[in-house]
Amino acid sequence: MDTKALIAAYYDAFNAGRTDEMLTYLHDQIEHHVNEGGIRRGKEKFAEFNAHMTRSYRETLTDIVIFANEAGDRAAAEFVVNGTYLATDEGLPEARGQTYVLPAGTFFSIRDGKIARVTTYYNLADWMRQVGA
Template sequence: MSDAAAARALIQSYYAAFNAGDIEAMLALVADDVAHDVNQGGRRTGKDLFAAFNAHMTRCYREELTDIVVFASEDGSRAAAEFVVNGTYLATDEGLPEARGQTYRLPAGTFFAIRDGRIARITTYYNLQDWIAQVSA
């Protein structure tokens, strides 16, 4: 398997675990010092903070990603994915509109750094104003 194919397979496994709600499987795919750049937020470093973020997200949101397309550099050190987030807003997240079970559909993308067969950086982007408009309607 080429380095690029291995990187794509790693990212596809990460998203399969995400869609299955399997945080432990996601954690197995990331480096101990994973850098997680939250959309319009700060950087969190380490598996413990990544696990805490995912627990918070699971409490506030139920999401499934569809239309996932994964790209990887030839050397397998970087990857990116574009997808659609199909979600339900379950519990009010601090500083955001009140949750009432609203649904949303949002295009998003993530950039990854890969080191030693693990995800070393996760940087996700989506249009927060679009999300706010959808859950506020």
């Protein structure tokens, strides 16, 4: 599978809520760089993050544009997050079913045909404003 197809499959699984399938696209030594947060290493930590996100948010990504370098070892995606805040996330405002539309992007490193790094960026201040912080 080429890099763009790999990233597309990863996001198709995300949009369909198939977080277990997302793990199949990840390298065993995945590094997940969280927006304004730390680095989670390994598939188990990534799965824990997905479970947490599924409890707190319902999100669909639209307007996805995927870019990849010629070597296929680096990629990026730009998209719009269309979400609903379902359950209060620690340290964030109270969830009351607020909806949000948020531009975002992710950078990827690819190794051995799998995603080895996921680094996601979005404007947290914009999200806070949209959920009424």
